[in-house]
Amino acid sequence: MTDATSDDQRPSHPTVSPDPAAAPSVLSPESAESLATLMPWLRSPAGLTRLGVVTAAVLATALVSGVLYTIALVAPVGDLASAGTVFGGVLTFAGMALGAGISVGVFGSTVSATVFSLGSLLATWAAVHVLTRRSTSHERGLAAIGRGARTAVEAVVAATALTVLTAFASVGAAELDLFGEFSARPRWFTTWLVTVLVVVVGASTGRRAATRPRPNAIAAALREAVRLHALWLVVFGAVAVVATAIALIRDDQAITLLAIPPLVGNLVAAVVAMGHLGAVTLSESGTSTQIGWAWDLAGGHGAWLIALAAVLFAVAAVRLGVRRERSSVxxxxxxxxLPTITLFIWILLAALATGIRMSAGGFGHAGIGLAWWTPFTVAIAAGLISVGAEFAPAVAYALSPRLTALLAGSTATARWLHGPSTSTDPDAGDVENTAVLPAAAAESPAADSESTVVLPTAAQPPSGTATAPEPMDPRTKRRLVIGAGVVAGVALLIAGFFATVSILNSQRSPAGVVEEYLTLLADGDAEGAGSMVDPGIASGQRVLLNDEAMNGATLLEVGEVRVDDRGSDSATVTATLSLDGERFEHTFEVRGGEKRFGLLDTWRLDEPLLVPVMLGSDSQDSVRVGDAEVALDESSGLFGSGEYGAELYAYPGIYEVTAPESDYVSTEPVTLRVLPGVAAEAAVTAEPSDALREAVLDEVRARVEQCATPPTNMDDVCPYAVRDTDLAELTVTTQPEGFEMLELGGFRSEEAVITIRPNPRPFDEDPEPEEIEFSLDGSISIEDGEVIVDFDDTWW
Structure with missing residues (x-):
């Protein structure tokens, strides 16, 4: 017979002989022997292999997470062609994945970002858990202190290896094609600490799973909590991943899908919270906290998460109930x-693990995470499930044994019916035999199809164990099914009602009221826009806020309208607009109104989209904008005193400004370009027409004739030399042919010539004729279609 110990390659346990002279030890002989055995084993090939495998598992999980993060986050904004970019990004994000965050240096300031990558942490825990569970045979002979010391050594070595690998890595502005000073690096201390904790927890749970300790109340409660959260993780996780993938693909951000595995735990936690009436909050220094509910997701369709949580309530109650010892009461x-443990877990998740928090020292902070009440709503749901687990298995089995086996598992259902197996083999619980579950009786042969259910289960229990529950009376069963159907129908109606309300509220979002307002402006409905949002200005400044003014104008084109910040009674909405191909953004502040019928959200836009404009004319007291005539005030125009202008407001657009039609004035249209944030102005300049030239020239020539005709030759307009009553001759020799200067405001004629000859005098009996050359100056105005010329006085 071969000695069984001859195949054991582990170092033999040395015998520790107590030394009478030694000082008394605080360790028991068993613990002292265990520690003495540990170090030789750690130095053995098996110990080194075990240590290397655990360290490799931790590094592999971190590096895979780093690769996924690098591709998902760096690729959209940087260039992955550089080996330095890839290497630095992978190591930086590997440290972040297991280190709960990074430190970012921006222009000399440090921003600390905290994010627990729960997917990466769960993967690391699972790897260590499985490795420990499969290698506990090496720990035989080790006391608890020896096993703890072994775990501590493995955790410290793995954490130190990861910290050394990632501590000096960084990714900066050059790699990300960003402007300015920017550098991100992992936080080495949290990388080391979190990795140690994850390895310790994974080793502890793996060792406990392998040793199969005697069941107790605490262990049973922990197993129930694990089963419940595993159910939530699988079902809600599938829904969350699929929905997120669809949303990212629709937004042309498919590459970001690679960030889901490291963050899948965070994503699932948020979805589970919303399904149980929790919420996600977004907070920022100096702003109100935004709250996101289930019905705020996917245009209101996220409300179905609540219905899914209700379905899982029944499933979880059955699954947990059949794993409890069956009792008649x-x-x-x-x-x-279960609710107590769940509350503790979710307090940790809400306070530490699920959110993303950023702090910039004295510059403020921002973060997204679970609302403070979320742990309590989830714990209440767990409490109701725990209470329901006392009744659900019996009710489900009475209704349908097959359904019970489908929901809870056939082995667990058989064990619940007949009690645990009497086998002493520790692995007997994993061996599946066959048990026959009695089914509910039927009133007719049609029900015979459910008369016998064959389920794989543990070994048949001995006689005297618990018997299966009595089948439900068919009539009672039918009534119960009908009642359950009615309740389910009512529940679906209620869920559908609230889902409809959520969808309607999503369509009545703050963005909706802004988009409606902008659509009116884009359609040229200025009066409709004014009715929707009061301009809030004096009536005299609303001349351009009408449909006539916008007729023929180039109007806005409305692009994306998005909600940037939403609170309970206010929201910030940003609209992307374009005008004649020029794109720009404008931000609106929207206020919440009273709910219609107590359910439907209403939003009110109080801020009109107005731009101050100034119109002017150098000669006319009115201009035309579109089809609207705008009166101008004198001495307030762009041209200064004596001209015309008006200060008004207009909606964004490109308007054509013209002068009123006239026979005496010719003008060219000017463009008024109105954009938010920039004051606009336009001035119409007019040129005299040929008709005005002839009309003024006729007035000038008539005035010259008057200066050569008594008694009007004495007017101050005429030259001083002709203003004489003692003249023998006073005749016009030359009339002006044109103007030296002619504007709408005034003129200067070409020279006219009047010949004068004084009467004979004693000292000059035959005076010579004298030619007087002069020009006339004056101003021009047009009143009621008539040209009015006002001549200036002449002083020479």
């Missing part, structure tokens, strides 16, 4: 542990 003493 509820055992209330085993119902409080």
């Amino acid at each position: 509820p055992v209330w003493s085993r119902t409080w542990q």
Whole structure:
């Protein structure tokens, strides 16, 4: 017979002989022997292999997470062609994945970002858990202190290796094609600490799973919490991943999908929270906290998460109930542990693990995470599930044994029916035999199809164990099914009602009221826009806020309208607009109004989209904008005193400004370009027409004739030399042919010539004729279609 110990390659346990002279030890002989055995084993090939495998598992998980993060986050903004970019990004994000965050240096300031990558942490825990569970045979002979010391050594070595690998890595502005000073690097201390904790927890749970300790109330409660959260993780996780993938693909951000595996735990936690009436909050220094509910997702369709949570409530109650010892009466003493553990777990998740928090020292902070009440709503749901687990298996089995086996598992259902197997083999619970579950009786042969259910289960229990529940009376069963159907129908109606309300509210979002307002402006409906949002200005400044003014104008084109910041009674909405191909953004502040029928959200836009404009004319007291005539005030125009202008407001657009039609004035249209944030102005300049030239020239020539005709030759307009009553001759020799200067405001004629000859005098009996050359100056105005010329006085 071969000695069984001859195949054991582990170092033999040295015998520790107590030394009478030695000082008394605080360790028991068993613990001292265990520690003495540990170090030789760690130095053995098996110990080194085990240490290397655990360290490799931790590094592999971190590096895979780093690769996924690098591709998902760096590729959209940087260039992955550089080996330095890839290497630095992978190591930086590997440290972040297991280190709960990074430190970012921006222009000399440090921004600390905290994010627990729960997917990466769960993967690391699972790897260490499985490795420990499969290698516990090496720990035989080690006391608890020896096993703890071994775990501590493995955790410290793995954490130190990861920290050394990632501590000096960084990714900066050059790699990300960003302007300015920017550098991100992992936080080495949190990388080391979090990795140690994950390895310790994974080794502890793996060792416990392998040793199969005797069941107790605490262990049973922990197993129930694990089963419940595993159910949520699988179902809600599938929904969250699929929905997120669809949303990212629609937004042309498919590459970001690679960031889901490291963050899948965070994503699932948020979805589970919303399904149980929790919420996600977004907070920022100096702003109100935004709250996101289930019905705020996907245009209101996220409300179906609540319905899914209700379905999983029943499934979880059955699955947990069949794993409890069957009792004829509820055992209330085993119902409080599950909600208590769940509350503790979710407090940790809400306070530490699921959110993303950024702090910039004295510059403020921002973060997204679970609302403070989320742990309590999830714990309440767990409490209701725990209470329901006392009744659900019996009710489900009475209704349908097959359904019970489908929901809870056939082995667990058989064990619940007949009690645990009497086998002493520790692995007997994993061996599946066959048990026959009695089914509910049927009133007719049609029900025979459910008369016998064959389920794989543990070994048949001995006689005297619990018997299966009595089948439900067919009539009672039918009534119960009908009642359950009615309740389910009512529940679906209620869920559908609230889903409809959510969808309607999503369509009545703050962005909706802004988009409606902008659509009116884009359609040229200025009066409709004014009715929707009061301009809030004096009536005299609303001349351009009408349909006539916008007729023929180039109007806005409305692009994306998005909600940037939403609170309970206010929101910030940003609209992307374009005008004649020029794109720009404008931000609106929207206020919440009273709910219609107590359910439907209403939003009110109080801020009109107005731009101050100034119109002017150098000669006319009115201009035309589109089809609207705008009166101008004198001495307030762009041209200064004596001209015309008006200060008004207009909606964004490109308007054509013209002068009123006239026979005496010719003008060219000017463009008024109105954009938000920039004051606009336009001035119409007019030129005299040929008709005005002839009309003024006729007035000038008539005035010259008057200066050569008594008694009007004495007017101050005429030259001083002709203003004489003692003249023998006073005749016009030359009339002006044109103007030296002619504007709408005034003129200067070409020279005219009047010949004068004084009467004979004693000292000059035959005076010579004298030619007087002069020009006339004056101003021009047009009143009621008539040209009015006002001549200036002449002083020479």
